[in-house]
Amino acid sequence: MTAPTPIPAADPVAPPGPAADIPAAPARKRRLAGQPITLLLGCALMVLLVVTAAVGQIWTPFDPEAPGVGLPFLEPGGDHWFGTDQAGSDVFSKTLAATWTDLWLTVVAVAIAFVVGSVLGAVAGYWGGWADAVIMRGTEILQSFPALLLALLLVTTLGSGLINVIVVVAFVGLPGYLRLLRAEVRARKSWEFTDAAILAGNSGPRVLARHLVPNGIMPLISYAAVNAAWVAIVVSSLGFVGVGIEPGSPEWGSMIAGGRTSPDSYWISLFPGLGILLLATAFYLIGDGLTDREDHR
Amino acid sequence: MTGKTTSAPRTGAAPAPGDDTGPLLSVTGLSGAFHTAHGSTQVLHDVTFDVPRGGITAVVGETGSGKSLSVLTVMGLMPPGLAVQGSVRFDGRELIGLGEDGYRELRGNQIAMVFQDARSSLNPVLTVGRQLAAVARLHRGVGRKEAEELVADTLARVRIPDPRRRMAQYPHQFSGGMAQRAMIAMALLCRPRLMLLDEPTTGLDVTTQADVMELVVELARQDGLTACLVTHDLGVVGETCDRVIVMRHGRVVEEAAAEAFFRAPESAYARTLLAANRIDEAPGSPT
Amino acid sequence: MADSGVVVPAPPAAARPRERSRGRLPRGALLMAARKLGGALLVVWGVVTFTFVVARVVAPDPIGLLVPPGATQEAQDAVRADLGLDSSVAEQYVIYLRDLITGDLGTSFGTGRAVTDDLMSRLPATLELAVPALIVGIVLGTALGVISAVRRGRLLDHAIRIVTVIALAMPQFWLGLVLLSLFYVQLGWLPGPLGRLPVGAQIPPEVTGSYVIDAVIAGQWETARQAIDQLILPCAVLACGIFAPITRVARSGMVEALRSEYVRTAHAYGFGRSTVYRGHALRNALLPVITMIAGGVAFAFTGAVLVEGVFGWPGIGQYALTAVEQSDFPALQGFVLYAAIIYVVLYALVDLAHSLADPRTRS
Numbered sequence: 001m002t003a004p005t006p007i008p009a010a011d012p013v014a015p016p017g018p019a020a021d022i023p024a025a026p027a028r029k030r031r032l033a034g035q036p037i038t039l040l041l042g043c044a045l046m047v048l049l050v051v052t053a054a055v056g057q058i059w060t061p062f063d064p065e066a067p068g069v070g071l072p073f074l075e076p077g078g079d080h081w082f083g084t085d086q087a088g089s090d091v092f093s094k095t096l097a098a099t100w101t102d103l104w105l106t107v108v109a110v111a112i113a114f115v116v117g118s119v120l121g122a123v124a125g126y127w128g129g130w131a132d133a134v135i136m137r138g139t140e141i142l143q144s145f146p147a148l149l150l151a152l153l154l155v156t157t158l159g160s161g162l163i164n165v166i167v168v169v170a171f172v173g174l175p176g177y178l179r180l181l182r183a184e185v186r187a188r189k190s191w192e193f194t195d196a197a198i199l200a201g202n203s204g205p206r207v208l209a210r211h212l213v214p215n216g217i218m219p220l221i222s223y224a225a226v227n228a229a230w231v232a233i234v235v236s237s238l239g240f241v242g243v244g245i246e247p248g249s250p251e252w253g254s255m256i257a258g259g260r261t262s263p264d265s266y267w268i269s270l271f272p273g274l275g276i277l278l279l280a281t282a283f284y285l286i287g288d289g290l291t292d293r294e295d296h297r
Numbered sequence: 298m299t300g301k302t303t304s305a306p307r308t309g310a311a312p313a314p315g316d317d318t319g320p321l322l323s324v325t326g327l328s329g330a331f332h333t334a335h336g337s338t339q340v341l342h343d344v345t346f347d348v349p350r351g352g353i354t355a356v357v358g359e360t361g362s363g364k365s366l367s368v369l370t371v372m373g374l375m376p377p378g379l380a381v382q383g384s385v386r387f388d389g390r391e392l393i394g395l396g397e398d399g400y401r402e403l404r405g406n407q408i409a410m411v412f413q414d415a416r417s418s419l420n421p422v423l424t425v426g427r428q429l430a431a432v433a434r435l436h437r438g439v440g441r442k443e444a445e446e447l448v449a450d451t452l453a454r455v456r457i458p459d460p461r462r463r464m465a466q467y468p469h470q471f472s473g474g475m476a477q478r479a480m481i482a483m484a485l486l487c488r489p490r491l492m493l494l495d496e497p498t499t500g501l502d503v504t505t506q507a508d509v510m511e512l513v514v515e516l517a518r519q520d521g522l523t524a525c526l527v528t529h530d531l532g533v534v535g536e537t538c539d540r541v542i543v544m545r546h547g548r549v550v551e552e553a554a555a556e557a558f559f560r561a562p563e564s565a566y567a568r569t570l571l572a573a574n575r576i577d578e579a580p581g582s583p584t
Numbered sequence: 585m586a587d588s589g590v591v592v593p594a595p596p597a598a599a600r601p602r603e604r605s606r607g608r609l610p611r612g613a614l615l616m617a618a619r620k621l622g623g624a625l626l627v628v629w630g631v632v633t634f635t636f637v638v639a640r641v642v643a644p645d646p647i648g649l650l651v652p653p654g655a656t657q658e659a660q661d662a663v664r665a666d667l668g669l670d671s672s673v674a675e676q677y678v679i680y681l682r683d684l685i686t687g688d689l690g691t692s693f694g695t696g697r698a699v700t701d702d703l704m705s706r707l708p709a710t711l712e713l714a715v716p717a718l719i720v721g722i723v724l725g726t727a728l729g730v731i732s733a734v735r736r737g738r739l740l741d742h743a744i745r746i747v748t749v750i751a752l753a754m755p756q757f758w759l760g761l762v763l764l765s766l767f768y769v770q771l772g773w774l775p776g777p778l779g780r781l782p783v784g785a786q787i788p789p790e791v792t793g794s795y796v797i798d799a800v801i802a803g804q805w806e807t808a809r810q811a812i813d814q815l816i817l818p819c820a821v822l823a824c825g826i827f828a829p830i831t832r833v834a835r836s837g838m839v840e841a842l843r844s845e846y847v848r849t850a851h852a853y854g855f856g857r858s859t860v861y862r863g864h865a866l867r868n869a870l871l872p873v874i875t876m877i878a879g880g881v882a883f884a885f886t887g888a889v890l891v892e893g894v895f896g897w898p899g900i901g902q903y904a905l906t907a908v909e910q911s912d913f914p915a916l917q918g919f920v921l922y923a924a925i926i927y928v929v930l931y932a933l934v935d936l937a938h939s940l941a942d943p944r945t946r947s
Contacts, residue, residue: 421943487853
C-alpha cells in the first residue's frame with residue numbers, strides 16, 4: 001500500500017482557443033481521469049491516513065501508552081517530534097497510534113448506521129403504512145435531540161467503552177440513512193421496472209433487495225462519507241468529555257482533553273486535533289466528490 | 298427604437314423604415330466550439346443565413362443541429378464555454394465581440410426572445426404581472442402604474458382572459474400555453490424590431506401549439522415585426538413562414554423561400570426531412 | 585399495505601372559488617396547521633419519554649451520586665423520598681408528565697434549585713453568545729456562498745470551498761483550545777476561558793440579560809469592553825460552525841439559480857447583472873438557506889455544549905454538559921425538553937418562511 005499522490009498543483013485553465021471574448025470552458029472539476037478533484041484529494045488524504053494508521057500499528061518511536069518515556073512537557077523537537085505530554089508520554093507516538101483507533105471506530109460506526117438505517121428505510125419506504133409511520137415518528141424524535149448531547153447522554157448512561165461508543169454513535173447517525181433510502185425506495189416503487197419485476201414473478205422483498213435498494217444506494221454512499229466526518233468529530237468529542245473508549249488507550253479526543261489542563265503546552269492538543277481535522281476533511285472531500293460526480297451524470 | 302408612446306400598441310409601429318434595405322439580421326461564417334481539457338468539439342460550422350426585414354423566417358433542423366445555438370448566439374446568450382467566431386450583423390451592426398453593455402442595449406430594445414418551456418423561463422417566486430411590468434418599465438420607460446396598464450393591455454392582446462387576475466398569479470399557476478402567451482406578451486412589450494422564437498410550441502399540446510403559432514403570426518403582421526422561428530416542426534413552418542433555413546450537424550444545408558422550399562427542396566436532407574415530417578403529421582394533421 | 589393514513593389530503597382548496605387569496609388562510613391550511621401542531625406535540629412527548637426511559641430505566645440508580653459516601657440506608661431513603669425516586673417507575677413517569685404540563689421540571693440534583701429557574705438564569709448567557717455568532721455566521725455564510733457561486737470555477741470559489749470544508753471538519757472544542765492557546769496564552773491579546781466577565785469585574789445591573797448591553801446602559805464602559813473581550817473567541821468558534829453549512833447550501837442554491845432558464849430570460853431582456861442576481865437569482869437561491877439557518881439557530885441554542893464547556897461560558901449548553909457528567913437527570917430532562925421545543929418551533933417557522941417565500945408551496 002503506497003500512497004500515490006495524484007494531485008499535481010497544476011491547474012489546467014483555459015486551453016488555447018480561438019480568439020473570442022468568452023473563455024474556453026474549464027472542464028469543471030473533471031480533470032485527472034475524469035474524476036472530480038475533490039474526490040481525488042479526499043482519496044489521497046484518506047490513503048495517507050490509512051497508511052499512517054497502519055504504520056502506527058506496527059511501529060511508533062516510543063510506546064504510545066507508556067508514561068515517562070521523556071521528561072514531561074517537552075517542546076516539539078529532538079527525540080520527541082511532537083513533544084511530550086504531562087505524563088512524559090511521546091505525543092507523536094500517541095497521535096500515530098490513535099489514528100488507527102479513530103479511523104476504525106468511525107468506519108465501523110458508519111457501517112452499522114448505514115446497514116441498519118438502510119434496512120429500516122427500505123422497510124418504511126416499501127411497505128409504508130403503520131411501519132412507516134412508526135419508523136418516521138421515531139426518526140423525527142431522534143432528530144429533535146441535539147445530536148452530540150444525545151450521544152453524550154447515551155454513552156454516559158450505558159457506560160464508556162468501545163462497543164458502547166460505536167453503538168451509540170451509529171444509533172445517533174441512523175436517521176439520515178433511513179430517510180434517504182426511504183425516499184429513494186418510495187420514488188422507485190412506482191416505476192415501471194418495479195411492476196415488471198413483480199409481474200415476472202419476483203416477490204416483494206426480492207424486488208426490494210435486488211432492484212430498489214441497489215438502485216437507490218448511491219446517494220447514501222456520498223451521505224455516508226459526509227456522515228463519517230461528523231462521526232469522527234463526535235467520537236473525538238466523546239473522548240474529549242471523557243466518556244469515550246477506555247481511558248488510557250490513545251484516542252485523539254482524550255489526548256486533546258489532556259492538553260487542556262496545561263495551556264502553555266499547546267502541542268499536546270494541537271497535533272491530535274490536526275488528526276481529526278485531516279480525517280474529517282478527507283471524508284468531506286470524498287462526500288463532495290461523489291456528489292459532484294453524480295451531478296455530472 | 299425606444300419609443301416612449303404609451304398608447305395601446307394595437308395600431309402598431311410601422312415596419313422600420315430602415316435606411317438600407319438589406320436583411321435585418323445577417324449571420325456570416327459563424328463557427329462555434331466548446332473547448333475542454335479533453336479537446337474541442339465544434340458545434341457550429343461556418344453558419345451563414347439572412348433574416349430579411351418583415352415576415353417570418355424559420356430555422357429548422359433536428360435536435361443538435363445547432364439551430365437554437367445559432368439564435369442564442371445572436372443574443373449573446375450562448376452557453377458558457379462556447380467560443381464563437383464569424384460575423385453576426387443586426388441592421389448592419391456587428392454583434393460578435395460586443396461587450397456586456399452592448400448586448401444589454403440590444404436585448405429587449407431591438408431583439409426580444411421567446412423561449413422553449415415558458416413556465417420555467419419565468420421566475421417562480423415573482424408574479425407574472427411583476428415580471429412583465431419590470432420589462433415594460435425597463436424598455437418603455439414608463440412608471441409603475443403605466444407599466445401595469447401596459448401589461449394588462451398586452452396580456453389581453455395575446456388573448457389571456459381576465460388579465461388583471463392573471464397578473465397577480467405565479468408562473469406555476471399558468472398552463473403551458475398561457476405561460477407561452479405571457480412570454481410572447483413580454484416580447485411584445487419591448488416593441489422589438491426582431492423577435493426570436495426558440496421552439497415556442499415544444500411541449501404544448503397540438504391545439505395549443507396551433508393557437509400559439511396563429512397568435513405569433515397575427516401579432517407579427519400587426520406590429521410589422523420581423524420574426525425568426527426556430528423549430529423542428531415543418532408542419533408549423535409550412536403554415537406560417539415566408540423563408541426557410543435548414544440546419545444539420547451545425548451547418549446550413551439549405552436556405553430558400555418557403556414556397557419554393559416546400560414545392561421543390563434542393564438538398565437531399567431537406568427532402569428526407571419533409572418526407573419524414575409529412576409521414577409524422579399524416580394521421581392527425583388538419584388540412 | 586398502501587400509504588393509507590399517512591397523508592390525509594386536504595380538501596382541494598384550489599377547486600373552491602376564492603377571492604384574491606392574498607395572505608388569507610383557507611380551511612385546508614388550518615387543517616394542515618392543526619395536523620402539524622399534533623405532530624409537534626407528539627415529537628415533544630416522544631423526546632421527553634425517551635429521555636425518561638434512558639434516565640430512569642436504563643441508567644443505574646443515581647442515589648450513589650446524591651448522598652455522601654458511607655451514608656446510612658435511612659439517609660439514602662430519605663433522599664430518595666425527597667426526590668420522588670421511591671415510587672415505581674410508572675408512577676414516577678405519570679408524576680413527571682403531570683408536573684411537566686404545569687411547567688414544573690423538577691429539582692436539579694446538582695444545584696438543588698428548580699430546573700426551570702436554572703434554565704432561565706442561564707438563558708441570557710447562551711443568548712449573548714448565540715445571537716452575535718448567528719448574525720456573523722448567517723451573514724458571512726450567505727455572502728460567501730453567493731460570491732462563490734457567482735465566481736464559480738474561479739480561484740476565489742475554490743478558496744471559499746476549501747475554507748468551508750475545513751471549517752466543517754474542524755472539531756469545535758479543539759478550535760476553541762487552539763485559539764485560546766494562541767490569543768490568550770501566547771499573544772495575551774484576549775482573556776482566558778473564564779466565562780462572561782473576568783474575575784472581580786463588576787456585573788452590570790440586569791436590564792436585558794446581556795452583559796454587554798446592560799453595561800452600556802449603565803454606562804460601565806470598562807465592563808462592556810471586558811464583556812466583549814470575553815465574547816470574541818467563543819463567538820468566533822460558534823460562528824465558524826454556523827457559517828460553513830450555510831455557505832454550502834447558499835452556493836449550490838445560487839449556482840442552480842444562475843443556471844436556470846428564468847435567469848437566462850432576465851438576461852435576454854436586457855436586465856443588468858446586478859438586477860438579475862439580486863432580483864431574480866438570489867431569492868430562489870436563498871430558499872434552501874432558510875432550513876440551514878434554522879439548523880444554525882438550533883445548534884447555537886442547544887448544540888454548542890462543548891463550546892460553552894471549553895470557554896467556561898455559564899450558559900445552557902454548559903448546564904447540560906454538567907448534568908450529563910453528574911447524571912443529573914431532572915436537569916437533563918429539562919434541557920432536552922428545552923431543545924425539543926426549540927426544534928419544533930424552528931421547523932414550524934421554517935415551514936412558515938417557505939410558504940411566504942415560495943409561492944409554489946402555497947397552492
